[in-house]
Every structure is written in C-alpha cells, then in structure tokens.
Amino acid sequence: MKIAILGFGPSGSVAGALLARTGCDVVVLDEDERPALLVGESLVPGMIPVLRNLGVEDRVAQIGVRKPGVTFHPRPEVRVAFSFQTLPAHHPQYAYNVPRPGFDQILQQRALESGVRHLKTRAEVRAEHDRLLLSDDTLARIEHWRGKQPDLVIDATGRRRLSARVLEIPADLGPRRDVSHFAHFHGVQRESPEGQVAIDYLEHGWAWRIPLRDTVSFGIVLPQQAATHLGSSPEERLLRTLQNNPQLGDGLAEPQRVSAVQTYANYQLISRKGVGANWAAIGDAFGFVDPMLSPGMMVALQSATLLAEELAGAGSRRDQLDRYSTKMTRMLRAWMELIAYFYSGRIFEMHQTGKEMQNRYPRLPLHILEKIMNATMAGMASGFTTESPFPRNVLRSVDRFLVGAPEKAGLFAVA
Secondary structure, eight states: OEEEEEOOSHHHHHHHHHHHHTTOEEEEEOOOOOOSOOSOOBOOGGGHHHHHHHTOHHHHHHHSEEEOEEEEEEETTEEEEEEGGGSOTTSOOOEEEOOHHHHHHHHHHHHHHTTOEEEOSOOOEEEETTEEEEOHHHHHHSGGGTTOOOSEEEEOOGGGOHHHHHHTOOEEEOSOOEEEEEEEEESBOOOSSTTOEEEEEOSSSEEEEEEOSSSEEEEEEEEHHHHHHHOSSHHHHHHHHHHHOGGGBOSSSOOEEOSOOEEEEOOOEEESOOBOSSEEEOGGGTEEOOSTTOOHHHHHHHHHHHHHHHHTSSSOHHHHHHHHHHHHHHHHHHHHHHHHHHHHTHHHHHHHHHHHHHHHOTTSOHHHHHHHHHHHHHHHHTTSSTTOHHHHHHHHHHHHHHTOSGGGOOTTOOO
C-alpha cells in the first residue's frame, strides 16, 4: 500500500514508523521547518508503551527529565498533588518532560530507520468529492510512484488541519476561547519532587511550570480579554504574570526569559469529519483538547497507533477508517470531559469536601475513598483509563455525592 503522510511531527513520524514496519510504502511530505519552541513538552505515562514499542524510550530518557506526577495549586495556599506511583504496578508509573525539538527528532529518526522516505517539500493537495489528491507537482516529486496517487493520504499537519481546510470540514468547538503564551525561563520555581509538573490557577486562567534539564517551561492560558489586560505583547503578559504571582519565582533571582515566546489560540476543537474515502487525519489535525493535563502529545501518538492498528485489521478500507474515526472522537471527548472537572474546580471541591468529612467523621474509613479517588484520577490523567467507563462513573458518582449540584462548585473554578 502506498501512503503519503503530510507532516513530519510526532503523529506523522509514529504513523510512518508503524506502517512502514508492515511493509507499506510510506512517503512523508514536510518542509521540515518548525519553530524551535513547541507546546507539548510534558508527556503522560500512557505514552510510555508507545515509546517502548518504537524502541525509543532510552533515547527519550537521555534528553528528558523523569516526571513523577502533577501538582495543582487551585489557590496559593492549596496544594493538590497527583502521583503516578498510585498507578497499578503493570503500568509505567512515570513519564518524561522533554525538549520538543529533540523529542521530535528522535521520532523522525525512528521513522527513517523503519523505512519511511522523507521528501522536504510542502505538499499541495486538492479535493475531489470525498478524496484528497496530491497535486501533479507534488506527485512528480515522488518519482518511484510514477504519477500514481497514493492509496491513502494521512493528514498530520497539526493545527494547520490541511484536510479540513481543503475539504471545508467544520469543527465542534469547546466552551473556552483562550490564548496561550509560553517560553523557557531561569528563575522560575521548580515543584517538588524533582520533575513534578505544576499547574497554578491565576486570577484569570492558569499557568504551567514544566521542569526541563536546564530551564523551566512557563506558560499561561487565559481568556482573550484577560490576556489583553496583562499587556500588549506576549512577552509583557508572561513577565506581568510572574510579577503578579511572586510564589512562581524561585526566590533567588528575577525570572529571566531565555527563549522566544510562542503563542497558541483556540484550544478545544474536534473535527466533525476525520476520515474520508482515501484519507485520515491524525493528531491535532483531527482535534486538540486543551493543554490542561498535557494530553496533546498522548492524543498525537495514540491516534497514529490507532490508525495503524485499524489498517491492519479486518474489513474494507472504509470500515477500518470509520472504526478509527469513532475511537478518536471518543478519546477526544473523554479527555474534554475529564479536563472540564479541572476548569470548573469541581475536582478540587471533591478533594476539599472529602478532607472536611474526614475531620468531621474521623471514625469513618473515608481514607479509602481518598485512595480510590487518587488512583482513579492518576489512571485517567495518565491516559490509561481516560475512556474507561468504570473510572469515569466513579468520578461522576463521587462528584454528585461530595459536591452535588453544579452551582455549588466555583470556589476553585478557573475564571
């Protein structure tokens, strides 16, 4: 089978490596030009099996920082930590924080080692009903195909969403309309234990702190209007946030930005159509959830894995693609549901109410409920059980029992 992959980011690299392993003739079309700084530096444990399957975990460990969990600060005086140590022993109980350029290069190199061919060119495509066709000029660059169109086109163009634009496919948008700015800094507080990612709720929006080897990735996610009140430029908004929230500094020196600032906008999007007669979208081209909980890279790699698995399965090509599309949509919506608990603050309302009940009724074994909740949240936030019915129902039941009606929440909500 001849496969053209548009884009050589993580999802395109993983899809290429897995499909080339099965004997497919895979060509990646990508100019190989991307910013030095990219979002998606914090991985989740659910990605470790994918890295192991590719045989690259050791390479990732060499450039990354081991990540034991995530700590949330819904208020400066409140600390809620989730540890991956609560995951079952058969799951990896850790992840990595990585510099994106190095991580991307590892995955690209693995794809090339697997037999993928990379053409450094920007792919041009056109729509023909429900099909995506390479332009004549693009097709001519793939000389060994001798002018024949590929059997499958995989859109891995990320937030460019090339297939959706060319085929005029609308998307379902999430409730938030945020803008995000981030850069690498010295002088930003590192969370304990070493490697722990920190999420800090701000007066409006929230911030992340991802510890890398030599720097800390610091980013803010804010509603558009709140961002404009912080300053006229991304650089000013990041600096103003650090100045307004002194607990984010390390107390040793003024925070110093050591990289350019990158900006992203319009999170929370799922394409209404992610597959067609001869094409499929993977990663951000299909949909992106939100930087909260760092699911983006998990979705990118998992989408590539799902597509490769379905293409190796039974049924017609259309059946394979439809099954993949159904699974992808379900995965994206499950992440959105989980992340909504953090934006609404209800996850912390549960934690607070549970602590109060323990103090009020010390003879009741409520600590068991806390252990169950910690394990449930670790499994879902790690990517292993995000879609599983049982933990989702546990979370919903505890939410109704401890917090009650939605209007009772709000103390820890992200404005």
